[in-house]
Amino acid sequence: MPDASGLAALEADLARDFARLNHPPAAWVPERAGLDGRSMADVAIVGAGMCGLAAAFALRRLGIANIRHLDRSEAGYEGPWLTYARMRTLRSPKHLTGPVLGLANLTFRAWWEAQHGAEAWESLDRIPRPMWMDYLRWYRRATGAEVANRIEFVDIRPGRDGVALDIRQPDGTAETLFARQVVLATGREGQARARVPQALKPFLGTLVHHTSDDIDFAALEGRRVAVIGLAASAIDNAATALEAGAAEVVLIARAPALPRLNKMKQTVYPGFTHGFPALPDTEKLRFLKHVADQRIAPPRGSVLRISADPRLRLLLGATVTGAELLSDGNGLRLETVAGTVEADLVILGTGFAIDLEAAPEIAGIASHILRWRDRVARESAGRDEWLEFPYLGPGFEFKEREAGVLPGLDRIRCFTQSAQLSLGNLANDIPAVGEGAQRLAEAIAQSLFVEDCGLHWDRLINYDEPELLGDEWPGLTNWEPPLGS
Numbered sequence: 078m079p080d081a082s083g084l085a086a087l088e089a090d091l092a093r094d095f096a097r098l099n100h101p102p103a104a105w106v107p108e109r110a111g112l113d114g115r116s117m118a119d120v121a122i123v124g125a126g127m128c129g130l131a132a133a134f135a136l137r138r139l140g141i142a143n144i145r146h147l148d149r150s151e152a153g154y155e156g157p158w159l160t161y162a163r164m165r166t167l168r169s170p171k172h173l174t175g176p177v178l179g180l181a182n183l184t185f186r187a188w189w190e191a192q193h194g195a196e197a198w199e200s201l202d203r204i205p206r207p208m209w210m211d212y213l214r215w216y217r218r219a220t221g222a223e224v225a226n227r228i229e230f231v232d233i234r235p236g237r238d239g240v241a242l243d244i245r246q247p248d249g250t251a252e253t254l255f256a257r258q259v260v261l262a263t264g265r266e267g268q269a270r271a272r273v274p275q276a277l278k279p280f281l282g283t284l285v286h287h288t289s290d291d292i293d294f295a296a297l298e299g300r301r302v303a304v305i306g307l308a309a310s311a312i313d314n315a316a317t318a319l320e321a322g323a324a325e326v327v328l329i330a331r332a333p334a335l336p337r338l339n340k341m342k343q344t345v346y347p348g349f350t351h352g353f354p355a356l357p358d359t360e361k362l363r364f365l366k367h368v369a370d371q372r373i374a375p376p377r378g379s380v381l382r383i384s385a386d387p388r389l390r391l392l393l394g395a396t397v398t399g400a401e402l403l404s405d406g407n408g409l410r411l412e413t414v415a416g417t418v419e420a421d422l423v424i425l426g427t428g429f430a431i432d433l434e435a436a437p438e439i440a441g442i443a444s445h446i447l448r449w450r451d452r453v454a455r456e457s458a459g460r461d462e463w464l465e466f467p468y469l470g471p472g473f474e475f476k477e478r479e480a481g482v483l484p485g486l487d488r489i490r491c492f493t494q495s496a497q498l499s500l501g502n503l504a505n506d507i508p509a510v511g512e513g514a515q516r517l518a519e520a521i522a523q524s525l526f527v528e529d530c531g532l533h534w535d536r537l538i539n540y541d542e543p544e545l546l547g548d549e550w551p552g553l554t555n556w557e558p559p560l561g562s
């Protein structure tokens with residue numbers, strides 16, 4: 078039974094940490110009127126998953142507090158954790174500190190130990206998936222994030238003086254808000270589309286679902302299921318179908334063998350985190366191409382969840398070449414290069430491909446965003462999909478394809494998976510999200526300061542708080558005259 082008093086004690090410790098660190102520091106960004114005379118946020122953050130929350134905390138740590146933060150999910154249900162993530166435990170090991178920005182009392186470990194006792198920590202293997210969501214809810218509260226939920230961001234118009242964001246309130250009312258800087262923390266699928274093999278497109282939404290869909294697994298009891306893919310999500314969906322009582326699950330993969338390594342793990346160290354963004358483009362591609370070419374092994378726990386089940390069949394080296402309706406119309410016959418499979422439902426564990434046009438909120442500006450295809454030749458990219466990644470600046474900012482055509486585009490910062498090719502793993506998974514948020518917040522602080530340079534100069538000129546009161550040196554007559562006299 079979790080210990081509520083332990084959590085209260087941790088929160089008191091954290092409050093002391095904040096006081097000792099002088100957090101939050103005084104706000105320093107001069108107020109600006111919005112483009113329509115209404116208020117203007119210094120930063121709008123779209124998305125309150127792990128990345129959005131980390132970004133908000135990092136900004137507050139730097140004294141940037143005029144933030145509008147929104148998410149379309151119900152409060153406490155942001156991100157994939159309680160929706161379409163179907164693994165039992167996190168794939169990341171429990172020791173990673175994630176979004177804590179150096180505060181030990183903000184770690185998952187501190188939160189867990191406060192409720193279960195420090196002695197029990199060693200007995201915890203991996204973090205149960207729903208527990209991670211609980212932790213993120215606590216993190217949100219503990220860091221003072223002010224998120225408006227059930228608000229959908231629908232369109233964006235950058236301009237010379239700020240960015241207009243069209244949003245939809247829960248009752249459907251449309252509103253426009255203005256911000257000087259925008260952080261898109263819209264997640265893995267925020268600027269992406271689900272990969273769907275050509276042959277299966279006609280059946281999408283009926284007999285074919287992507288793992289990111291809301292799938293009625295209870296309805297799969299006694300049915301035949303085909304899962305396409307061999308990555309973590311494919312395996313976890315196969316497991317969920319088996320656990321729901323499916324009669325048969327066929328795991329169909331193009332790969333000729335089950336990969337055993339996850340080379341992404343060899344990118345989790347400070348050198349890679351901070352060094353990757355500084356590499357030449359060719360080196361960035363070389364590193365990531367190698368990781369992708371090796372394929373990423375699914376987690377051991379997920380594989381153990383299915384491997385001994387006699388209802389599971391593994392079909393390797395089996396590219397899907399065609400699909401047709403079964404004669405009763407209730408299933409599909411899949412043709413693969415390794416044989417035919419009949420299934421009542423097909424689940425695509427095929428992941429996402431970055432596609433800026435696929436995100437309706439930014440589709441209007443997508444054609445102006447510099448991509449990797451504008452910078453590297455198709456042959457050297459190694460993978461066509463990578464050509465679609467945005468080519469971001471060092472502070473996650475979008476860059477214009479043609480200078481001057483869409484001023485203000487660089488006010489929009491892409492703090493999502495699609496930053497990976499430009500900046501490495503700073504804006505996707507748990508390992509480096511803290512460093513990513515720090516980099517993002519520093520870049521925003523820099524932009525806000527530089528843009529307001531004149532105002533900061535005036536503040537400096539007008540600064541008149543005396544250090545010396547005039548009584549420190551008895552008998553001294555040549556004091557500087559007070560400012561303005």
Ligand SMILES: Cc1cc2nc3c(=O)[nH]c(=O)nc-3n(C[C@H](O)[C@H](O)[C@H](O)COP(=O)(O)OP(=O)(O)OC[C@H]3O[C@@H](n4cnc5c(N)ncnc54)[C@H](O)[C@@H]3O)c2cc1C
Pocket residue numbers: 123124125126127128129147148149150154155156157161162163164166167168169228229230231262263264265266267310438492493494504505506507508
């Ligand atoms: C099945 C699965 C398992 C994973 N397991 C792990 C793991 O073990 N370890 C790990 O490090 N990573 C894991 N990941 C990666 C995981 O996505 C990230 O670690 C984490 O969710 C990234 O946080 P995020 O804030 O970028 O995105 P998300 O958590 O997806 O949050 C994005 C938020 O943006 C909101 N949003 C999007 N568009 C809009 C809009 N137009 N208007 C308003 N709000 C919007 C969404 O509602 C959502 O709450 C997993 C991912 C999946 C899909």
